[in-house]
Amino acid sequence: MNRISMDKEPDRLAEIIHFTAMHGKLLLDMAETPAALRGYLATEEGVALMLLSAHGPGAGAIVEIGSFLGKSTSWLALGSKSTGREKVTAIDWFRPLSFMAESSDPEDRAIYEQGSTYPVFLANLKRFKIEAQVTPIVAASAEAAETWNGDAIRAFYSLTATIFMRVF
Numbered sequence: 001m002n003r004i005s006m007d008k009e010p011d012r013l014a015e016i017i018h019f020t021a022m023h024g025k026l027l028l029d030m031a032e033t034p035a036a037l038r039g040y041l042a043t044e045e046g047v048a049l050m051l052l053s054a055h056g057p058g059a060g061a062i063v064e065i066g067s068f069l070g071k072s073t074s075w076l077a078l079g080s081k082s083t084g085r086e087k088v089t090a091i092d093w094f095r096p097l098s099f100m101a102e103s104s105d106p107e108d109r110a111i112y113e114q115g116s117t118y119p120v121f122l123a124n125l126k127r128f129k130i131e132a133q134v135t136p137i138v139a140a141s142a143e144a145a146e147t148w149n150g151d152a153i154r155a156f157y158s159l160t161a162t163i164f165m166r167v168f
């Protein structure tokens, strides 16, 4: 039985979930979704990433640049885990964003003072039991690209300065 809590756009989300569940394609049993996490993507975008990760074409790694606190990473990893497919490589230098220093939200300020977004990122993976489905790389994207092992990539997602999604 799929159990998914709703966020601010319950009707649209319910519609998408109903569609996918009806087609037998969403094999998740989640009490909550990454929609609950702090981050930079809408629920529809997250669900789209999850479905691409679960059912997208080709074979090869799923790579993300700009993981921040793990919201998009979690959607991607829940998708590929649900169908037993490839892990997600999550690349970020995990430095706090500058707005966090002056944020009115104490959680932002705590992350800023900690000097890294990585502990919250890891806690969020744990929350969704997807630690084993994600390979984090703590590095600048250019550095990570230089050390890439040459394995095929089937899906690439990046939200740094611009949004970019490509399925190969």
Ligand SMILES: C[S@@+](CC[C@H](N)C(=O)[O-])C[C@H]1O[C@@H](n2cnc3c(N)ncnc32)[C@H](O)[C@@H]1O
Binding pocket: 038, 039, 040, 041, 065, 066, 067, 068, 069, 070, 071, 072, 073, 091, 092, 093, 094, 095, 117, 139, 140, 141, 142, 159, 160, 161
């Ligand atoms: C807008 S946030 C990404 C939001 C995230 N995908 C989400 O789900 O909420 C952009 C992230 O990209 C990272 N970033 C920006 N440029 C980078 C670079 N050249 N190398 C590594 N990480 C970078 C920042 O540290 C930040 O965590």
